[in-house]
């Protein structure tokens with residue numbers, strides 16, 4: 001047993017129980033075996049094997065190596081990767097190979113990590129299901145757990161139960177599925193409105209969004225620059241801290257990053273929970289919240305109390321405006337960000353010679369899906385001269401009020417906020433696609449978006465399995481730049497709840513034969 005976590009496997013590498021190449025090959029074979037999940041858009045097999053070989057040389061020389069050396073990682077396909085195609089799951093960027101690495105990708109490689117590939121997402125990260133990218137939806141590995149499949153059979157009453165697999169949540173669904181299926185030991189997602197934290201609980205992994213400015217977003221193809229943050233997906237909190245330690249710090253290429261030097265994020269083994277004050281925002285008790293999530297939320301609060309922490313109800317009075325405010329700001333920034341895709345310099349170009357305008361229009365029509373086009377239209381509407389004050393400026397003011405609510409709470413005695421991450425466990429694909437993208441995002445991100453508008457750190461930790469045998473997670477929100485304290489509390493909590501991290505083999509007990517795996521596959525992996 002090599003270990004399930006990054007730290008454990010890193011120790012196994014250091015002690016020589018496995019070589020980086022063997023580890024890389026194991027992950028590559030799991031990627032092939034789980035192709036039907038559609039977690040990866042591009043598998044960088046050759047690059048990965050070469051990086052593993054380099055790492056092996058370093059181990060052989062007996063260098064004292066960092067925790068990431070030889071560790072398989074995956075990166076969402078909206079981070080630029082030099083010499084590896086970067087598509088944002090869009091026709092617009094199919095075939096685009098960036099000339100440089102995003103800062104976070106470069107940092108991972110500099111630390112010796114092995115890049116397994118680029119993971120699937122909603123087109124340009126706009127969505128909350130990982131269902132609308134051009135390479136098809138991502139399937140939740142937990143759809144295939146024995147316990148869940150049995151429950152589903154009981155419910156299906158003769159329907160074709162396999163057509164009703166579960167979504168991962170999004171838009172970082174590919175990275176989450178890749179981590180949950182053990183095809184890598186850490187994955188990068190992007191978090192603009194919560195979409196590292198949103199899919200994490202659905203797949204039973206830890207999803208961490210650092211404080212805005214702690215980690216560079218240079219090379220992350222922008223959705224909403226004022227909110228975009230690289231997110232970290234791992235199978236335990238400690239691993240998230242290790243990766244954060246490698247990524248955090250000033251980047252001369254990203255003026256929003258902090259200037260001060262960053263200390264390593266080493267989490268203590270115990271936390272002084274009895275000195276903490278945990279806030280429970282009353283506005284987060286949404287009527288749509290499932291009774292199971294609500295019950296785990298209150299059990300978690302009781303756990304803190306029983307350990308001597310002070311648990312108090314707090315108010316974030318402007319929280320209810322966050323979805324509508326996010327929409328106005330997101331689409332406005334999208335309208336401006338997407339202007340760069342004009343068919344001239346890179347990406348798709350429609351072969352129309354009538355006029356430049358006609359070429360732009362046809363390129364953008366063919367290149368973007370209806371979600372992206374819809375957001376460009378809304379954003380341009382909000383930015384029109386006659387609407388600018390009424391929509392964009394007003395939304396900026398509301399954003400400030402939302403951020404101030406958090407400041408007020410953290411200026412009182414509160415150290416951390418405890419909230420649900422999502423309304424419920426993962427839902428079946430067929431149910432999810434009944435609603436349009438905007439409605440879904442509005443419902444699915446209600447507990448996460450305000451955090452992005454305030455630039456705070458937050459982490460979703462898996463808590464337990466629901467009656468349906470599916471993972472449920474809770475979110476902790478911290479003070480800006482108090483990421484270390486936040487992760488320390490989350491680590492303590494994780495230890496108390498002992499979420500059953502299930503090995504892929506167990507997870508897919510019922511569909512282990514290749515024949516069945518092929519049968520379940522509806523979308524093919526692009527390799």
Ligand code: GLN
Pocket residue numbers: 125126127128170171190191192193194195196223330441445
């Ligand atoms: N659901 C939100 C959106 O579609 C959040 C996106 C994200 O965090 N990547 O814009």
